[in-house]
Amino acid sequence: MTNATIAADAVSAQSIPVHEDHKVRRIVLQAIKQIVVLAFALLMLYPILWMVASSLRKPSEIFTNMGLWVSDPQWHNYVDGWNALSYSFGKYFLNSFIIVAFAIVGNILTCSMAAYAFARLNFKFRGLMFGFMLLMLMIPVHVVIIPQYIIWNNLSLINTYVPLILPKFLAMDGFFTFLFYQFIRGLPRDLDEAAKIDGAGHIRIFFQGLLPLMKPAIGTTAVFTFMWTFNDFFSQLIYLTDPAKYTVPIALRNFIDATSQSSYGPMFAMSVLSIIPLFIVFCFGQKYLVEGIATTGGK
Amino acid sequence: MSAASEFAVLLKNRGKAKDKATDTKPALGFLAPWLIGAVCLTFVPMVISLYLSLTKYNMLTSPKFVGLQNYATLLQDTRYLQSLKVTFSYVIISVPLQLIAALALAVVLDRGMRGLTFYRSAFYLPSMLGGSVAIAVLWKMVFGSDGLFNQALGLFGLDVTQSWIANTATANGTLMVLHIWQFGSPMVIFLAGLRQIPRELYEAASVDGAGKWRQFLSITLPMLSPIIFFNLVMSIINSFQTFTQAFVVSGGTGGPNDATLFYTLYLYMQGFGSMKMGYAAAMAWILVIIVAVLTVINFALSKYWVHYDD
Numbered sequence: 001m002t003n004a005t006i007a008a009d010a011v012s013a014q015s016i017p018v019h020e021d022h023k024v025r026r027i028v029l030q031a032i033k034q035i036v037v038l039a040f041a042l043l044m045l046y047p048i049l050w051m052v053a054s055s056l057r058k059p060s061e062i063f064t065n066m067g068l069w070v071s072d073p074q075w076h077n078y079v080d081g082w083n084a085l086s087y088s089f090g091k092y093f094l095n096s097f098i099i100v101a102f103a104i105v106g107n108i109l110t111c112s113m114a115a116y117a118f119a120r121l122n123f124k125f126r127g128l129m130f131g132f133m134l135l136m137l138m139i140p141v142h143v144v145i146i147p148q149y150i151i152w153n154n155l156s157l158i159n160t161y162v163p164l165i166l167p168k169f170l171a172m173d174g175f176f177t178f179l180f181y182q183f184i185r186g187l188p189r190d191l192d193e194a195a196k197i198d199g200a201g202h203i204r205i206f207f208q209g210l211l212p213l214m215k216p217a218i219g220t221t222a223v224f225t226f227m228w229t230f231n232d233f234f235s236q237l238i239y240l241t242d243p244a245k246y247t248v249p250i251a252l253r254n255f256i257d258a259t260s261q262s263s264y265g266p267m268f269a270m271s272v273l274s275i276i277p278l279f280i281v282f283c284f285g286q287k288y289l290v291e292g293i294a295t296t297g298g299k
Numbered sequence: 300m301s302a303a304s305e306f307a308v309l310l311k312n313r314g315k316a317k318d319k320a321t322d323t324k325p326a327l328g329f330l331a332p333w334l335i336g337a338v339c340l341t342f343v344p345m346v347i348s349l350y351l352s353l354t355k356y357n358m359l360t361s362p363k364f365v366g367l368q369n370y371a372t373l374l375q376d377t378r379y380l381q382s383l384k385v386t387f388s389y390v391i392i393s394v395p396l397q398l399i400a401a402l403a404l405a406v407v408l409d410r411g412m413r414g415l416t417f418y419r420s421a422f423y424l425p426s427m428l429g430g431s432v433a434i435a436v437l438w439k440m441v442f443g444s445d446g447l448f449n450q451a452l453g454l455f456g457l458d459v460t461q462s463w464i465a466n467t468a469t470a471n472g473t474l475m476v477l478h479i480w481q482f483g484s485p486m487v488i489f490l491a492g493l494r495q496i497p498r499e500l501y502e503a504a505s506v507d508g509a510g511k512w513r514q515f516l517s518i519t520l521p522m523l524s525p526i527i528f529f530n531l532v533m534s535i536i537n538s539f540q541t542f543t544q545a546f547v548v549s550g551g552t553g554g555p556n557d558a559t560l561f562y563t564l565y566l567y568m569q570g571f572g573s574m575k576m577g578y579a580a581a582m583a584w585i586l587v588i589i590v591a592v593l594t595v596i597n598f599a600l601s602k603y604w605v606h607y608d609d
Contacts, residue, residue, distance in 0.1 A: 121329065140563075146579055268436075
């Protein structure tokens with residue numbers, strides 16, 4: 001209940017019957033609102049729940065049963081899907097996790113370093129460089145992706161994870177640099193000054209003084225990097241054409257193209273598996289996700 | 300504050316504050332990774348792609364300079380014009396609808412809603428999963444000829460057997476629905492913004508006899524307008540680059556009948572499918588120009604409806 005409605009009640013409290021009326025009306029309105037919002041939330045989540053149910057059904061049942069109850073769970077859908085392509089999905093998950101792990105380390109390390117320079121240090125062309133960094137957040141990546149592809153191709157690095165990982169170690173995700181920048185600016189400068197008087201250089205100020213305080217920003221970076229890298233499709237599609245190097249999204253996409261009506265169950269099973277890591281990170285990292293987009297205003 | 304607003308402030312103050320150069324050496328150290336990336340992976344590639352856009356290049360023989368021919372060809376390429384149409388209609392319809400849904404839900408949840416944390420998660424989850432291939436697969440199944448959507452219509456006595464994905468008139472619409480479905484992320488931002496609005500404003504308005512709707516129009520909207528504005532800007536920029544869902548749902552073709560031939564999908568087909576790298580580079584630069592022009596227009600219009608405190 002808001003203060004505004006309480007204030008409104010106080011005004012109408014002069015005549016008691018009206019007040020009683022209001023109270024009943026308000027409770028009813030509240031209940032209706034709860035029901036409508038709950039129904040809407042379930043409607044939003046229904047397709048996902050239906051996918052989970054369908055992953056345990058026979059193909060003939062998927063398109064005739066829109067309910068969520070599974071009477072005869074086909075667990076073999078998961079086994080069939082797992083081994084449906086030339087390599088098992090275990091390999092694709094491993095590939096995805098390798099890329100994600102490197103991406104997280106790279107983003108945390110190099111984006112926070114760049115942010116420290118932009119937030120705390122004085123140097124020539126600071127404004128210009130900062131502006132360029134922000135501008136790149138808004139410019140479509142397609143304008144650099146073709147030359148990048150040509151460069152990696154000339155270095156014979158297509159079908160390796162270098163084109164997917166190295167940019168993360170070069171602070172190319174400006175969103176996170178900006179996130180760290182905002183966070184460092186919120187930390188009191190006295191900390192740096194005190195450390196400086198103690199004779200600490202910038203490296204010590206940053207790694208021993210500030211970095212331990214940046215846990216929330218580090219958490220947000222880790223969670224978002226996980227989500228975006230695990231979900232990344234465009235660059236993985238371009239750089240990985242060797243089935244042994246496939247990641248989960250690329251493998252899944254090939255699965256669909258090769259799938260006939262009869263194997264929809266296994267395909268749904270692998271789809272469900274592919275969003276489980278996202279779901280787990282979402283559940284445990286929600287605090288960081290919410291804080292992250294609230295402080296930076298989203299991407 | 301968002302990156303876009305920070306950038307706007309930076310533009311406004313340009314040349315005013317001189318950068319001192321007292322920490323050049325440590326700055327070079329901390330910025331070294333970014334500087335290498337900015338030069339080798341951003342600046343130089345941008346120059347190369349601008350040059351490539353003026354050439355014919357298939358990655359096998361060396362680039363052949365053709366001047367503005369790629370750009371001229373684009374204007375007569377009916378599939379390219381179709382991709383513009385598809386992308387523009389997607390952006391014009393789904394971006395505002397998504398933001399309206401986000402704002403409406405944020406306002407409803409903000410007013411002392413029970414179970415706020417549950418609802419916030421429930422609405423936020425789709426925007427975290429929405430970009431995945433799995434959800435695109437799901438969408439294909441939901442809107443297929445005997446998919447979940449048609450089954451649900453059956454409950455209301457509507458016997459529809461057509462596939463919404465395979466129909467030229469509705470294929471793009473299913474992707475718009477997918478975009479709107481992911482309203483949770485802007486909703487969370489709006490929720491954070493609503494919490495910043497001082498409660499006293501509402502109390503004062505209420506004492507003056509302003510109703511809920513009136514309060515929304517004269518307090519909530521103006522106070523939230525900077526956040527709405529920057530969400531609009533970034534949402535338009537990102538929606539122009541929609542790729543994964545269109546690619547998966549159409550099986551990489553942009554079909555049926557080019558109905559989901561999104562801009563970046565056509566760019567991918569030209570560049571990485573037909574190896575016309577020069578042509579694709581020209582497309583990329585036009586995309587940058589389109590996005591830049593729309594952003595400038597947005598900023599110009601913002602002074603009529605965005606309220607800043609100062």
